[in-house]
Amino acid sequence: MEAIRIAILDMYNNAPNEGMRCIRQLLARGSAENEVPFHVDTFNVRAENILPGLDYDIYVSSGGPGSPLPSGEAWEAPYFELIDSLLAYNQTHEHKKHLLLICHSFQLVSRHLGIGDVSRRKSTSFGVLPVHLTPAGLAEPLLRGLTEPFYVVDSRDYQLADLNLVRLEELGAEILCLEKERPHVPLARAVMAIRFTPEVFGTQFHPEADGEGMLRYMLTDERKQQVISTYGEAKYHEMVRLLANPDTIEHTESIVVPTFLRRAVAQLSQLTAA
Numbered sequence: 404m405e406a407i408r409i410a411i412l413d414m415y416n417n418a419p420n421e422g423m424r425c426i427r428q429l430l431a432r433g434s435a436e437n438e439v440p441f442h443v444d445t446f447n448v449r450a451e452n453i454l455p456g457l458d459y460d461i462y463v464s465s466g467g468p469g470s471p472l473p474s475g476e477a478w479e480a481p482y483f484e485l486i487d488s489l490l491a492y493n494q495t496h497e498h499k500k501h502l503l504l505i506c507h508s509f510q511l512v513s514r515h516l517g518i519g520d521v522s523r524r525k526s527t528s529f530g531v532l533p534v535h536l537t538p539a540g541l542a543e544p545l546l547r548g549l550t551e552p553f554y555v556v557d558s559r560d561y562q563l564a565d566l567n568l569v570r571l572e573e574l575g576a577e578i579l580c581l582e583k584e585r586p587h588v589p590l591a592r593a594v595m596a597i598r599f600t601p602e603v604f605g606t607q608f609h610p611e612a613d614g615e616g617m618l619r620y621m622l623t624d625e626r627k628q629q630v631i632s633t634y635g636e637a638k639y640h641e642m643v644r645l646l647a648n649p650d651t652i653e654h655t656e657s658i659v660v661p662t663f664l665r666r667a668v669a670q671l672s673q674l675t676a677a
Contacts, residue, residue, distance in 0.1 A: 407671060
């Protein structure tokens with residue numbers, strides 16, 4: 404099979420991060436697992452206003468810092484034009500384009516498509532946290548094998564809530580996961596994953612997070628002091644304990660993105676063989 408062309412949309416705006424390392428690591432593993440070469444190009448969307456065309460098979464749009472609300476920055480219109488073009492392409496072509504949306508990208512596209520209200524949280528959600536599957540989530544192939552609840556790396560000041568059910572039905576989108584239940588908090592639960600279309604999947608959490616690498620990063624003196632000073636010592640030790648547990652982040656990392664890649668490669672392979 405010919406090389407599969409993959410575009411990484413780097414949304415970090417040149418901010419230091421672990422996400423890009425994790426994405427590239429999973430793509431390297433995916434190429435080996437599926438025994439097909441991946442040709443990967445990275446586009447620094449927010450910092451350099453550089454975007455790909457529609458000549459890629461798979462697109463991975465990363466997390467990133469800052470607000471997902473309209474800013475009028477130069478990259479926004481071209482980014483949403485790409486998303487709209489990709490969705491339109493899939494409606495009229497047999498050879499589909501596959502798209503994975505992570506955290507900041509998930510918020511941007513949810514807002515752009517009018518799926519619900521994307522707004523600032525009353526406080527930052529940060530840590531290794533449980534996420535609950537909806538009935539649609541229990542049937543979602545990319546989440547098969549996860550426990551109920553399963554654990555994710557979450558880091559966000561914004562959230563998607565107050566859903567537009569009419570718009571969801573128009574798109575054929577399904578809500579797959581919700582944040583942890585908080586019976587004592589009179590606020591809507593944030594959406595944590597959506598199946599937008601058969602080819603487009605997005606998560607509010609970081610499915611690329613590498614449990615071992617994140618633990619190593621968290622144990623550095625600099626990161627330890629950052630977390631303790633911002634969130635407290637108890638939060639820090641809870642994160643370290645959960646990251647060290649192979650049944651939490653390591654398990655999530657082993658399922659979501661690898662299954663996304665496996666299914667995309669299988670569909671592309673069928674079309675090539677035909």
